[in-house]
Amino acid sequence: MERTFIAKNPSILWFLLGLSVFTVLVTIFSEAAGSSVVSTSFLKILGKTLCLCLVAIAMDVVWGYCGILSLGHFAFFGIGGYAIGMWLMYDRTKDIVVGSLENNILPPTPDEITIAIGTQIFGVVGSSEFPLIWAFSHSLPLQLLAVVLVPGALALVFGWLAFRSRVTGVYLSILTQAMTLALSLYLFQNDTGLRGNNGLSGLQNIPGLEAVSQATLSLWFFWASAFALGAGYVFFAWMLAGKFGSVIRAIRDNETRVRFLGYHVETYKLFIFTTTAMIASIAGALYYPQAGIINPAEIAPIASIYLAVWVAIGGRGRLYGAVIGAVFVSLMSSWFTGGSAPDINLGFYLVKWTDWWLILLGLTFVGVTLFFPKGIGGLFDLISNYREKQQ
Amino acid sequence: MNTLLEVSGVSVSFDGFKAINNLSIQIGEAELRAVIGPNGAGKTTFMDIVTGKTKPDEGYVIWGEKSLSLLDMNESQIAQAGIGRKFQKPTVFEKQTVRENITMALKNPRSPLDLLFNRAAPDTEDRVRAVSDDIGLTDALDQLSGALSHGQKQWLEIGMLLAQDPRLLLVDEPAAGMSATEREQTTDILVRAAKKRAVVVVEHDMEFVRRLNCKVTVLHQGSVLAEGSLDHVTKNQDVIDVYLGR
Numbered sequence: 001m002e003r004t005f006i007a008k009n010p011s012i013l014w015f016l017l018g019l020s021v022f023t024v025l026v027t028i029f030s031e032a033a034g035s036s037v038v039s040t041s042f043l044k045i046l047g048k049t050l051c052l053c054l055v056a057i058a059m060d061v062v063w064g065y066c067g068i069l070s071l072g073h074f075a076f077f078g079i080g081g082y083a084i085g086m087w088l089m090y091d092r093t094k095d096i097v098v099g100s101l102e103n104n105i106l107p108p109t110p111d112e113i114t115i116a117i118g119t120q121i122f123g124v125v126g127s128s129e130f131p132l133i134w135a136f137s138h139s140l141p142l143q144l145l146a147v148v149l150v151p152g153a154l155a156l157v158f159g160w161l162a163f164r165s166r167v168t169g170v171y172l173s174i175l176t177q178a179m180t181l182a183l184s185l186y187l188f189q190n191d192t193g194l195r196g197n198n199g200l201s202g203l204q205n206i207p208g209l210e211a212v213s214q215a216t217l218s219l220w221f222f223w224a225s226a227f228a229l230g231a232g233y234v235f236f237a238w239m240l241a242g243k244f245g246s247v248i249r250a251i252r253d254n255e256t257r258v259r260f261l262g263y264h265v266e267t268y269k270l271f272i273f274t275t276t277a278m279i280a281s282i283a284g285a286l287y288y289p290q291a292g293i294i295n296p297a298e299i300a301p302i303a304s305i306y307l308a309v310w311v312a313i314g315g316r317g318r319l320y321g322a323v324i325g326a327v328f329v330s331l332m333s334s335w336f337t338g339g340s341a342p343d344i345n346l347g348f349y350l351v352k353w354t355d356w357w358l359i360l361l362g363l364t365f366v367g368v369t370l371f372f373p374k375g376i377g378g379l380f381d382l383i384s385n386y387r388e389k390q391q
Numbered sequence: 392m393n394t395l396l397e398v399s400g401v402s403v404s405f406d407g408f409k410a411i412n413n414l415s416i417q418i419g420e421a422e423l424r425a426v427i428g429p430n431g432a433g434k435t436t437f438m439d440i441v442t443g444k445t446k447p448d449e450g451y452v453i454w455g456e457k458s459l460s461l462l463d464m465n466e467s468q469i470a471q472a473g474i475g476r477k478f479q480k481p482t483v484f485e486k487q488t489v490r491e492n493i494t495m496a497l498k499n500p501r502s503p504l505d506l507l508f509n510r511a512a513p514d515t516e517d518r519v520r521a522v523s524d525d526i527g528l529t530d531a532l533d534q535l536s537g538a539l540s541h542g543q544k545q546w547l548e549i550g551m552l553l554a555q556d557p558r559l560l561l562v563d564e565p566a567a568g569m570s571a572t573e574r575e576q577t578t579d580i581l582v583r584a585a586k587k588r589a590v591v592v593v594e595h596d597m598e599f600v601r602r603l604n605c606k607v608t609v610l611h612q613g614s615v616l617a618e619g620s621l622d623h624v625t626k627n628q629d630v631i632d633v634y635l636g637r
Contacts, residue, residue: 239507242506242510243491243494243495243506243510244503244506244507244510246484246487246491246494246495247495247506249484249486249487250484250487250495253484253485253486254482254484257482257484258495259467260470261495261496261551261555262467262470262471262501262555263495263501264501264502267502267503268503271503
């Protein structure tokens with residue numbers, strides 16, 4: 001069975017091959033391997049990009065395959081970041097606090113340690129008490145579980161309410177935007193207990209691995225991201241192969257007709273919405289330790305719209321299209337906004353790409369949607385069509 | 392012959408207009424029946440009532456040997472009970488192959504987990520083949536259904552209904568927009584389908600009905616005007632007056 005779905009879809013093998021080659025090359029040229037071609041900061045960008053690719057394929061499954069234009073999937077990505085960030089921050093702060101109290105003449109009581117950790121973490125929002133939301137932050141396994149379960153539960157409840165009422169199309173998109181906006185605003189509040197607009201920081205330091213250099217740590221995270229992307233790709237490809245995939249694509253094309261065939265459309269949508277939310281969260285949990293910081297601005301509505309833009313530019317309804325879109329747009333974005341792109345002097349006006357990049361991206365999005373609905377991934381169709389003609 | 396579907400004394404009106412007026416029809420098991428009548432005679436409303444789309448103001452619709460009342464069931468329950476309906480306009484999933492279309496329709500468990508984890512039912516291929524042989528699309532199994540001709544799409548849609556293995560098949564104007572040869576094939580498909588199940592065909596086209604060679608019910612103003620063989624009803628003076636004579 002495993003063989004048939006990969007045999008039917010050779011792009012899976014090509015993708016895995018490309019990803020492996022890329023991973024090996026980056027590893028060879030990384031600072032951890034003694035080279036200076038790929039700097040540690042660039043390695044982090046690459047690792048983060050792989051995570052963005054993973055959330056992009058999740059977006060492609062929910063939108064490109066199932067036809068649900070969710071403009072809220074980045075919220076799930078952020079929740080993953082927060083869930084892992086809570087443990088990272090707690091455990092590392094604990095290490096520091098315990099270390100600094102060690103030299104006291106009287107050994108500190110557990111209460112003193114807890115208060116000291118609380119003061120360290122919540123001092124910025126004028127508090128020293130652990131909110132209830134941090135109840136499991138001492139335990140890595142529990143927070144890892146939260147990475148999957150919290151967004152899963154949120155997506156399940158949200159999706160159930162929305163799909164049950166047969167909210168579709170643009171109305172659903174607006175609802176999902178409202179969801180991510182509400183979550184972002186909620187996290188902005190100091191009372192929420194996740195440090196308000198400060199967010200969680202210092203996430204690049206992994207507790208217990210202080211002895212390991214950032215160069216090596218970054219490489220490990222890069223590997224983990226590459227593995228997660230490969231596994232996610234195969235998982236979705238497996239899911240979408242065969243009859244399940246048929247039904248999902250049929251729901252996209254004609255929901256009513258699928259219902260008429262006797263399938264419970266809402267259950268399928270809920271399944272897809274929830275599964276992709278969980279994968280998006282896993283991607284976030286790998287992304288933010290590489291970014292080092294997460295704050296509520298990360299899950300602002302615009303982030304989820306970006307996600308849709310990546311998938312549209314890369315090509316909807318093909319997993320590798322989403323990957324291409326995420327890589328292409330996010331690397332272009334860091335090139336244009338990072339100041340590397342040369343400004344264009346028109347004589348009467350200086351085009352600064354840091355200001356104009358968003359406009360360029362917007363125009364590209366409109367252009368792709370109007371003239372190349374298949375996106376960059378559509379180019380592969382041209383190649384395969386050409387080959388067929390040759391034969 | 393056992394009665395599979397019994398419609399008795401059914402009336403329905405829309406804004407005072409009586410679309411169906413005291414209509415009574417019995418369909419037997421494995422029967423092929425043609426329903427004809429001028430526009431507005433209530434043919435489509437009759438199908439709407441049987442499939443649960445329209446609820447009648449009065450009357451009974453009784454189904455199967457357990458004599459279930461279809462009026463107490465919703466559309467998907469009626470579909471599950473074994474009544475399949477083909478609408479006039481063919482709606483197949485154009486971006487998927489004929490095989491995928493038929494496979495989706497096959498009578499199988501339909502939950503997401505069933506589809507994900509029990510994907511390779513060993514008899515799937517045989518069942519798909521049986522359906523595609525029936526509708527003459529075996530050679531086109533791996534084609535995108537969007538690439539099929541209009542007539543072939545109609546057959547695929549009939550095939551998708553057959554794949555659901557209904558006991559009663561309601562077919563609304565299957566020959567609309569078809570060429571002469573396609574019509575002939577369509578009659579063959581329907582006649583074959585009626586060997587194992589009841590098939591009710593609503594049709595305007597007399598030649599098509601003649602080829603079906605079955606019992607004919609003539610509707611007029613929401614009730615049965617005449618019933619019998621085509622030759623019998625075409626000799627009926629009332630039928631000639633309201634329908635054929637025009």
